[in-house]
Amino acid sequence: MKAGSNLEKILSSGGFAVTGELGPPKGADVSVIERKASLLKGNVDAINVTDNQTAIVRMSSIAVGAILQRMGLEATMQMVCRDRNRIAIQSDIFGAYGLGIRNILCLSGDHQKFGNHPTAKNVFDLDSIQLIQTVKLMRDEHKVLGGDEIEGVPAMFIGAAANPFADPFEFRVIRLAKKVAAGVDFIQTQCIYDMDKFERFMQMVRDRGLHEKVHILAGVTPLKSVGMARYMKEKVAGMEVPDEIIARMKGAGKEKSREEGLNICVEQIQRLHKIEGVHGIHLMAIEWEDAVHSIVERAGLLPRPQV
Amino acid sequence: MIIAEGKPIKEILAMIDAYDKIIVAGCKGCVTVCSAGGEKEVGILSSALRLARQTQGRSLEIKEVTLERQCDTEYLEPMREYADQYQAILSLACGAGIQFVAEKFRKHPVLPGVNTQFIGVTEEQGVWTERCQSCGNCVLDRTGGICPVARCSKSLFNGPCGGSKGGKCEIDPQVDCGWQLIYERLQELGQLEKLEIVLPVKDWSTSRDGGPRKRIREDLKI
Amino acid sequence: MNNFEPTIVAFCCHFCAYTAADLAGTMRLQYPPNIRIVRIPCTGKVDIRFLLEAFEKGADGVYVAGCLEGDCHYLKGNFRAKKRVALAKRILEDAGIGGERLEMYNMSAAMGPRFAEVAREVTERIRQLGPSPIKRAKSMAHSAKSKEQRAKSK
Numbered sequence: 269m270k271a272g273s274n275l276e277k278i279l280s281s282g283g284f285a286v287t288g289e290l291g292p293p294k295g296a297d298v299s300v301i302e303r304k305a306s307l308l309k310g311n312v313d314a315i316n317v318t319d320n321q322t323a324i325v326r327m328s329s330i331a332v333g334a335i336l337q338r339m340g341l342e343a344t345m346q347m348v349c350r351d352r353n354r355i356a357i358q359s360d361i362f363g364a365y366g367l368g369i370r371n372i373l374c375l376s377g378d379h380q381k382f383g384n385h386p387t388a389k390n391v392f393d394l395d396s397i398q399l400i401q402t403v404k405l406m407r408d409e410h411k412v413l414g415g416d417e418i419e420g421v422p423a424m425f426i427g428a429a430a431n432p433f434a435d436p437f438e439f440r441v442i443r444l445a446k447k448v449a450a451g452v453d454f455i456q457t458q459c460i461y462d463m464d465k466f467e468r469f470m471q472m473v474r475d476r477g478l479h480e481k482v483h484i485l486a487g488v489t490p491l492k493s494v495g496m497a498r499y500m501k502e503k504v505a506g507m508e509v510p511d512e513i514i515a516r517m518k519g520a521g522k523e524k525s526r527e528e529g530l531n532i533c534v535e536q537i538q539r540l541h542k543i544e545g546v547h548g549i550h551l552m553a554i555e556w557e558d559a560v561h562s563i564v565e566r567a568g569l570l571p572r573p574q575v
Numbered sequence: 576m577i578i579a580e581g582k583p584i585k586e587i588l589a590m591i592d593a594y595d596k597i598i599v600a601g602c603k604g605c606v607t608v609c610s611a612g613g614e615k616e617v618g619i620l621s622s623a624l625r626l627a628r629q630t631q632g633r634s635l636e637i638k639e640v641t642l643e644r645q646c647d648t649e650y651l652e653p654m655r656e657y658a659d660q661y662q663a664i665l666s667l668a669c670g671a672g673i674q675f676v677a678e679k680f681r682k683h684p685v686l687p688g689v690n691t692q693f694i695g696v697t698e699e700q701g702v703w704t705e706r707c708q709s710c711g712n713c714v715l716d717r718t719g720g721i722c723p724v725a726r727c728s729k730s731l732f733n734g735p736c737g738g739s740k741g742g743k744c745e746i747d748p749q750v751d752c753g754w755q756l757i758y759e760r761l762q763e764l765g766q767l768e769k770l771e772i773v774l775p776v777k778d779w780s781t782s783r784d785g786g787p788r789k790r791i792r793e794d795l796k797i
Numbered sequence: 798m799n800n801f802e803p804t805i806v807a808f809c810c811h812f813c814a815y816t817a818a819d820l821a822g823t824m825r826l827q828y829p830p831n832i833r834i835v836r837i838p839c840t841g842k843v844d845i846r847f848l849l850e851a852f853e854k855g856a857d858g859v860y861v862a863g864c865l866e867g868d869c870h871y872l873k874g875n876f877r878a879k880k881r882v883a884l885a886k887r888i889l890e891d892a893g894i895g896g897e898r899l900e901m902y903n904m905s906a907a908m909g910p911r912f913a914e915v916a917r918e919v920t921e922r923i924r925q926l927g928p929s930p931i932k933r934a935k936s937m938a939h940s941a942k943s944k945e946q947r948a949k950s951k
Contacts, residue, residue: 376736379728379746397733398776431737439758442771446733450773506737584891622849623892630893632934
């Protein structure tokens with residue numbers, strides 16, 4: 269065991285993991301967290317807490333992670349390279365561990381241009397791959413980047429994101445290999461709608477033997493409407509939505525589109541479960557947390573294992 | 576070269592509001608090449624400032640001059656002849672030149688007539704784009720001659736990030752993804768294996784982060 | 798202000814607009830005497846500095862007249878002029894003179910009547926706009942000064 273987290277235990281015992289996501293409030297209102305968390309409790313193995321996602325200022329990922337740990341839930345703290353230099357990063361990792369957090373997802377971070385503070389300075393002292401190396405250095409060699417010994421090792425289970433559909437497509441597997449070489453333990457992908465393309469990606473992953481070196485969790489997001497499907501297709505960078513899905517959502521009409529969205533989601537999870545090398549799913553039910561229970565149940569993934 | 580862009584006329588008018596006799600000093604270096612502060616731009620700006628003042632019923636006397644460069648002491652000296660007859664100097668040189676004028680002409684308020692933007696190249700007449708961030712530690716040999724600091728919006732050393740789409744950066748569909756360019760270039764050169772190496776954490780102390788920089792060649796000092 | 802006669806400078810290219818002006822003359826077409834024509838080889842020769850200088854020297858309005866688009870004797874001169882006129886209009890706006898006091902027109906050498914029409918159109922437009930703001934400011938300052946002097950002498 270590297271960190272001994274719930275997520276690590278399930279993955280290393282060969283189980284099919286289910287992780288969820290929680291977006292912190294745009295303020296100091298803790299009740300939002302408690303409400304969302306209670307909808308995820310018992311339905312997922314660990315909960316990702318986003319870090320100022322889309323560069324919109326929200327309660328810090330570490331703070332929310334600590335609140336979740338206090339509630340008896342397992343947090344996966346996300347950390348972006350956009351807002352912190354290596355000093356703050358390493359400091360925050362110490363603090364997160366001290367507050368009980370055991371999983372960390374290392375990300376570059378959306379450019380601040382997208383958020384509510386587009387005139388801010390960005391940091392990017394490290395990139396996401398160097399961040400993975402840093403966490404591994406701290407955990408396995410008990411050192412900080414500058415070389416000093418650590419007083420109390422932050423043994424984190426290290427994760428990163430992968431986007432099988434961003435460009436250049438041929439390079440995506442090489443970049444994944446780089447993350448593995450840097451020391452990543454698990455990967456969560458962006459939400460997948462194009463199953464065929466994802467299966468081609470996973471073939472490339474298996475060809476390189478990467479599926480034996482890292483646990484891959486496939487991202488899924490239930491669609492609420494045909495408008496949402498079109499938005500994802502056209503406006504979100506690195507997202508591929510096949511026309512067939514758009515057609516299904518459109519065909520369902522206004523009253524039935526949520527139901528169809530859930531149907532598609534469950535089908536996707538069942539198909540992903542069969543792909544060799546996929547060790548779990550990362551369910552991002554954006555602003556639809558109350559659908560999580562139903563999705564996980566219909567996909568046959570309940571009850572979640574208690575390890 | 577250093578690329579700059581003329582400040583809005585309204586902003587300049589506000590800066591020179593207290594003065595009615597100024598020098599407008601251009602530079603024959605970079606700002607001439609990028610058409611921001613050369614002789615022509617000095618002429619146009621001076622005309623516009625005089626016209627603006629006249630609509631307010633006020634006068635403005637301008638000495639229009641374009642120096643060889645403003646970043647070398649010798650080339651600033653010619654201004655000494657007439658500088659005392661004027662109340663302020665509006666410089667259209669890059670930020671370095673403007674500051675040097677301020678250092679050498681201590682009795683005059685020296686004002687910036689341009690916004691200095693970046694180190695870049697002329698892609699075509701009228702279009703200049705950024706290439707270098709002067710980080711002080713060049714890695715162009717490892718990235719096919721394309722700079723990850725300047726051309727990647729996040730200065731990633733192991734990109735691209737997940738926002739790269741169609742060869743363009745997530746921040747703007749007109750901005751190339753620096754790492755896509757690096758990928759294609761290394762592919763052309765048959766050196767794609769360079770991308771499998773994790774480029775280590777950067778030492779930013781040679782960059783602006785380390786404080787104002789200095790370079791000395793002892794053998795050239797008199 | 799009713800008897801305000803605008804001063805208008807017209808930069809006309811040798812091959813088209815100036816020739817059209819000649820033709821207007823030959824055809825005995827009437828156009829306002831307010832137009833001062835400056836002949837240039839091509840409107841592509843027009844530098845923004847000339848346009849601004851015309852206003853500094855007291856013009857109330859300025860226009861640039863070149864060949865029809867696609868027919869420029871030097872191929873693209875009139876396109877360059879078009880862009881420069883557009884930028885000069887913005888500069889004049891920022892300087893408080895008003896971008897509408899500067900325009901670009903296109904015509905062929907055979908279009909004598911068009912030349913006269915443009916001359917009339919511009920003169921009328923500038924007449925409506927009134928004298929250049931630099932003159933207004935000068936005359937306001939002047940009349941304020943005379944008022945002050947008259948008050949003193951009472």
